Amino acid sequence: MKAWSIKKPGGRDVLQQIDVLKPVPKQGELLIEVKAAGINRTDTLTRQNETLAASYPILGVEISGVVVENQSTDPKLNAGTRVCGxxxxxxxxxxxxxxxxxxxxxxxxxxxxxxxxIPEVFLTAYQTIYWLGELDKKEKILIHAAGSGVGTAAIQLARQLSQANIFATAGKTEKLNMARTLGANVTVNYKEESFSERVNTVTDGTGVDVILDFVGASYWEMNMASCAVDARWILIGTLGGSEVANVSLNHLMKKRIALKATLLTPRSDEYKARLSQEFAEMAMPLFQEKKLKPVIHKVLPFAELKEAHRIIENDENIGKIILKVSE
Amino acid sequence: MKAWSIKKPGGRDVLQQIDVLKPVPKQGELLIEVKAAGINRTDTLTRQNETLAASYPILGVEISGVVVENQSTDPKLNAGTRVCGxxxxxxxxxxxxxxxxxxxxxxxxxxxxxxxxIPEVFLTAYQTIYWLGELDKKEKILIHAAGSGVGTAAIQLARQLSQANIFATAGKTEKLNMARTLGANVTVNYKEESFSERVNTVTDGTGVDVILDFVGASYWEMNMASCAVDARWILIGTLGGSEVANVSLNHLMKKRIALKATLLTPRSDEYKARLSQEFAEMAMPLFQEKKLKPVIHKVLPFAELKEAHRIIENDENIGKIILKVSE
Structure with missing residues (x-):
């Protein structure tokens, strides 16, 4: 079968198509004929990971396709079933x-x-909003990077599952327009105004209950200033740097803030299984009803993976880049 | 009735005995004849709080005594019942x-x-270990200030309710001896060795699942180095300062650490009620069986409140200082 791996860790030029044997499913596994694969930043990081040892893996952490062989005991997953995950x-x-x-x-x-x-961005959004953020009905949530894959998923989940009061930030008008279309109540262009001032004006100084923070250091003080008492501040990226100078623990204590750092990809198989099952139960019916929708920036042919990585690395996309693997 | 209040915010000399009317319980409240009151650091902070407006309150946040009047609908709390809280x-x-x-x-x-x-230290320990720390059976917990009221309570709870692997730190041999008597597995004199090196030696570098941190800034790096993957780091004091010069968010993310800052006293009535009820159910039977015991440093007569505050403020006690209010 055809697949994409790397010659060695490095830039986009190390990506190479290879021909390998079909993998063989073990007990509890499915063999899937892949129809499409999502492109993620974690793939570009794997591509560059100098500590990776040969033989290098086939990249890619999320797919959709059709079950070819079901080595589990679940008859709902027999050959022919359309799945994603x-x-x-x-x-x-x-x-x-x-x-x-x-x-x-x-x-x-x-x-x-x-x-x-769906899988990577919606599961990450679900995990951070509900498992870590414990967002309650009608609470207030601040979602940064509103145009990103996780951002667009998070806005939809907070709107559809929680009727939350949603504050969204981004640096481009088209991203903010998309955020409002998906359900954000208040949008802030961070290049034009302080989001913490806006949050405090709109909430009469009471702040937000949950923050999804992809930014880290450069937003530290403004995030702190945006937190309500008992806020859950979920750190899932450090696009704005990771070194924070002069942190006041008193500020954290006065507001009884829980700062929770997380990543989804390195978590255990058992964790991903529990998360996928809960998400499928809670959210999949809403995709059927079209209340939730995957936001897709572009679908590219299998041969154009380098272009797919380029778009992600240049942050040109609103929503997902998808690689079409087969018809 | 006799009570202790303050002339104005300030040092121990502002404490003054006053004569006031008995309080009158409203619906849902108890009037209690107080037998003993616990002395807490929060009382000394209230005493010094310059933002406090007259008329100044009667100090003290925890008592034991006998119900005199029951204005609730709970017949288990009728007059004559011995209570604490x-x-x-x-x-x-x-x-x-x-x-x-x-x-x-x-x-x-x-x-x-x-x-x-019991109430203040055991409820704080229970809240931080279980509600925030989510300590699971046989997990590893690092408890600082092992000789403090909350520290001695926390060691006992982690031992009796969770069979945890307990690391305890203090700066005096007698406090470390007490910690071992109460159930600590590993004790570290922080004046003599690095607790994070000890934690990493004993755990083969895997670290602890929960930290009860009363210290803050001066322990920041060592606490970070002591955390396991998915650790819950509970910040309940800043005895070692509150300004951290440099925080690496990458360290938090790599270990997926949840840093949760908390205080018990400012929380809502509803929160304290839920916590008290759960604690009474889980832990009170263990006091009857003598598996848990309040650690008392000294019981002082009602007249000697200034001495009680002096001991607390000079950190001379191992366990609680109790004010005997009536026979």
Whole structure:
């Protein structure tokens, strides 16, 4: 089968198509004919990871496709079933292995490209908003990087599952327009105004209950100033740097802030399975009803992976970049 | 009735005995004849709080005593019942008001002095270890200030309720001896060695799952180095300063650390009621069986409140200072 791996760790030029044997599923696993794969920043980081040892893996952590072989005991996942979900590498290939307990059945209403656009960003958004952020109905949430894959997913989940009061930040008008379309109540162009001042004006100084923070150091003081008492501040990226000078623990204590740092990809198989199952139950029906929708920036042919990585690395996309693996 | 208040905010000399009317309980409250009151650092902070407006309150946030009047619908709390629990000020007086839903029935096996030594430190320890720290059976916990009231309570709870692997730090041999007696597995004199090196040696570099941190800035790097992946780091004091010169968010993310800052006293009545009820159910039977015991440094007569504050402020105590209010 055809697949994308790397010659060695490095820039986009190290990406190479290879020909390898189909993988063989073990007990509890599915063999899937991959139809589409999502492109993620974690893939570009893996591509550059100098500590990676040969033989290098097939890249890609999320796919959609059709089950070819079901080595689990779940008859709902028999051959022919349309599924999507996270894989442990191996997504950019014509066939991939997925642990059966994290497969999510893809409703007929959704295309394979849409299915491949769901797992990583919606599961990350769900995990950070609900498992870590513990967002309660009608609470206030501040979502940064509103145009990103996780940002667009988070706005939709907070709107549809929680009727939250949503503050969204981004640096481009088109991203802010998209955020409002998806359900954000208040949008802030961070290049033009201070989001913490806006949050405090709109909330009469009471602040937000949850922050999804992809930015880190450069937003530290403004995030702190935006927190309500008992806020949950979820740190899932450091696009604005990771070194913070002069942190006041008293500020954290006065507001009883919980600062929770997280990543999804390195978590255990068991964690991803529990998360996928809960998400499928809570959110998949809303995709069928079109209340939730994957936001897709562009679908590219299998041969154009380097271009897909370029778009992600240049932050040109609003929503997901999808690699079409087969018809 | 006799009670202790202040002339104005300030040092120990501002403490003054006053004569006031007995308080009158409202619906849902108990009037309690106070037998003993616990002395807490929060009382000394209230005493010094320049933002406090006259008329100044009766100090004291925890008591034991006998119900005189039950204005709740709970017949288990009728007049004559021995109770202990948190009060919203008013503890250093011959009578006090307590919301009925946070009263904990005091078993006959415990004296009133012991009863007054339970609420603040054991509820704080329970809240931080279980509600925020989510300590699981047989996990590893690092407890600083092992000789403090909360420290001695935390060691006992982690031992009796969770069979945890307990690391305890203090700066005096007698405090470390007490910690081992109460159930600590590993004790570290922070004046003599690095606790993070000890933690990493004993755990083969895997670190601890929960930290109870009363220290803050001066322990920042060592606490970070002591955390396991997915650690819960509970910040409940800043005895070692509150300004951290440099924080690396990457360190937090790599270990997926949840840093949760908290205080008990400013929390809502509803929170204190829920906490008291859960604690009474989980832990009070263990006091009856003598598996848990309040650690009392000294019981002082009602007249000697200034001495009680002196001991607390000079950090001379191992365990609680109790004010005997009536026989």
């Amino acid at each position: 996270l894989v442990n590498h191996g997504g950019y290939g014509e066939y991939a292995i997925m642990p059966a307990d994290r497969a999510m059945i893809l409703p007929d209403e959704l295309s394979f490209s849409e299915g491949a656009a | 948190l009060v919203n000020h008013g503890g250093y007086g011959e009578y006090a008001i307590m919301p009925a839903d946070r009263a904990m029935i005091l078993p006959d096996e415990l004296s009133f002095s012991e009863g007054a030594a």
